Amino acid sequence: MGMRIVILGAGFGGLEMATTLSEALGERLEVTVIDKSDAFVFGYAKLDVMFGRVPAGAVRNPYADFVKPGVRLLRETVTGIDPVARRVTTDQGSHEGDILVIALGADYDVSATPGVTLGVNEFYSVAGAAHMAGVLPGFAGGDVVVGVCGAPYKCPPAPSECALMMHDYVAARGLGAATRITVVNPLPSPVPPSPEMSAAILKAFEARGIAFIPNVRVSAVDEAARMVTLSDGRVLPCDLFLGVPKNRAADVVVASGLTEDGWVMVDPHTLATQYPGVYAVGDLAATGVPKAGVYAEGAARTVAANIISQLRGEPQTARNPGAGSCYIEIGAGLIARIDVDFLSGPKPFGTFHGASVEMRRDKEHFGASRRARWFNR
Numbered sequence: 001m002g003m004r005i006v007i008l009g010a011g012f013g014g015l016e017m018a019t020t021l022s023e024a025l026g027e028r029l030e031v032t033v034i035d036k037s038d039a040f041v042f043g044y045a046k047l048d049v050m051f052g053r054v055p056a057g058a059v060r061n062p063y064a065d066f067v068k069p070g071v072r073l074l075r076e077t078v079t080g081i082d083p084v085a086r087r088v089t090t091d092q093g094s095h096e097g098d099i100l101v102i103a104l105g106a107d108y109d110v111s112a113t114p115g116v117t118l119g120v121n122e123f124y125s126v127a128g129a130a131h132m133a134g135v136l137p138g139f140a141g142g143d144v145v146v147g148v149c150g151a152p153y154k155c156p157p158a159p160s161e162c163a164l165m166m167h168d169y170v171a172a173r174g175l176g177a178a179t180r181i182t183v184v185n186p187l188p189s190p191v192p193p194s195p196e197m198s199a200a201i202l203k204a205f206e207a208r209g210i211a212f213i214p215n216v217r218v219s220a221v222d223e224a225a226r227m228v229t230l231s232d233g234r235v236l237p238c239d240l241f242l243g244v245p246k247n248r249a250a251d252v253v254v255a256s257g258l259t260e261d262g263w264v265m266v267d268p269h270t271l272a273t274q275y276p277g278v279y280a281v282g283d284l285a286a287t288g289v290p291k292a293g294v295y296a297e298g299a300a301r302t303v304a305a306n307i308i309s310q311l312r313g314e315p316q317t318a319r320n321p322g323a324g325s326c327y328i329e330i331g332a333g334l335i336a337r338i339d340v341d342f343l344s345g346p347k348p349f350g351t352f353h354g355a356s357v358e359m360r361r362d363k364e365h366f367g368a369s370r371r372a373r374w375f376n377r
C-alpha cells in the first residue's frame with residue numbers, strides 16, 4: 001500500500017495539492033479528497049452572479065470532472081478531526097491518513113453580527129450572491145452599505161470591487177443620482193499591502209461619490225429600521241446591505257483543537273501544525289498572508305513538494321512563497337492587478353499594475369488555466 005494522504009476540502013488549496021501530487025506520483029499514492037459540495041466555484045464568480053452577469057449554474061465546476069490518477073474525491077461532510085490519530089469522521093464513515101491536510105477554507109460566523117443572514121444579505125456565499133441577483137433588480141435607489149463584519153476576511157479587495165460594480169449597476173439602470181454607496185471596512189485602506197492599489201481604489205471611489213469608512217466593522221444590521229450600526233457606535237442609513245460576514249475556521253476545525261483565535265496555527269513556511277503529519281493550507285491557516293486563492297495554491301504546492309521529497313528520500317526544502325497576484329474590477333470594464341510577496345523579504349513587497357481593459361484577458365486566463373488544470377475543461 002502506498003502512502004495514504006487525506007485532504008479535507010476541494011477548494012483552491014485541496015484541488016491544487018491533489019493535482020500536484022497526482023502529476024508527480026500518480027498511482028503510487030492513495031490520495032483521498034473529501035468535500036461536502038458537488039462543485040467548485042471561484043470566489044470572484046460570486047460578484048458576476050450577484051450582478052446578473054452570469055447565472056449561478058454557469059459558474060459551477062462539477063467535481064465529477066476532477067479525475068486524476070491516484071486520487072479519489074468523495075462527497076462527504078467532515079464532522080470530526082483527530083489530529084493525533086490523523087483520523088477524520090464524516091457523515092458517511094471515517095478515514096485515516098499517514099498525512100492529513102486540512103484545506104476547509106474560511107467559514108462564515110453570522111452569529112457575530114445580528115441582522116446578517118447567510119444566503120440573504122451577504123455576497124460571500126454562492127447562495128447569498130444568487131439571492132442578491134434576485135434582489136438587485138427590485139432596488140429603486142437609496143443608501144447602499146457594502147459592509148465588512150470582521151477582519152481578516154477573504155480577498156481584501158472584494159468589498160471595494162462590489163461597491164464599484166454596484167456603482168456601474170445603478171448607473172446602467174438610471175439610478176445613479178438616487179443612490180449613495182458607502183463601504184465600511186475594518187482595514188485602514190482598501191488593500192493595505194499595496195498603497196498604490198489603495199490609492200487607485202480611493203480615487204475611483206472619489207470620482208464616483210462612493211464613501212469609504214476605514215478602521216471600523218459593521219456590528220449590527222437592522223433591515224426593518226433601515227440602518228446599520230458600526231463598531232465605533234455610528235449609525236448609517238441603509239436601504240440595501242451587501243455584507244461580508246465575519247470569517248473564521250469552521251466549527252469542526254475549531255473543535256479539533258488546532259485553532260487559536262479562530263484560525264489554525266501553522267508554521268507559515270511549511271504549513272505544518274503542531275501535530276506530526278498534519279498540515280493546514282489556505283484560508284483557515286494563520287500564515288499572515290491574505291486569504292486568497294493564489295496564496296492557498298502556493299501553500300498547497302509547498303506541502304505537496306515536501307511530501308514528494310519525503311517519498312523520494314530527499315530533503316524537504318520547499319517553503320511557502322506567500323506570493324501571488326490579485327485582480328480587482330475597477331468598474332467600466334477595467335481591471336487592475338497587484339503582485340504581492342509576503343514572506344520572502346523582511347516586509348511585504350507589492351507591484352501595482354494599473355487598470356486596463358487588457359488585464360481582463362489576464363484575469364480570464366487565471367480562471368481558464370485552473371479550469372483546464374483541475375477539471376480538464
Ligand SMILES: Cc1cc2nc3c(=O)[nH]c(=O)nc-3n(C[C@H](O)[C@H](O)[C@H](O)COP(=O)(O)OP(=O)(O)OC[C@H]3O[C@@H](n4cnc5c(N)ncnc54)[C@H](O)[C@@H]3O)c2cc1C
Pocket residue numbers: 008009010011012013014034035036037040042043044045046047076077078079103104105106123124125154155158250252281282283284291292293294295296326327
Ligand atoms: C467575493 C469573493 C471574491 C474573491 N476573489 C478572489 C480573487 O479574485 N482571487 C483569489 O485568488 N481569491 C479570491 N477570493 C478568495 C478565494 O475564493 C479563497 O481565498 C480561496 O477559495 C481559498 O481556498 P481554500 O482552499 O482555502 O478554501 P476554499 O476554496 O473555500 O475551499 C474549501 C472547501 O472546503 C469544503 N468544506 C468546508 N467545510 C467542509 C466540511 N465540513 N466537510 C467537507 N467539506 C467542507 C468547501 O465545500 C470548499 O469546497 C474571493 C473570495 C470571495 C468570497
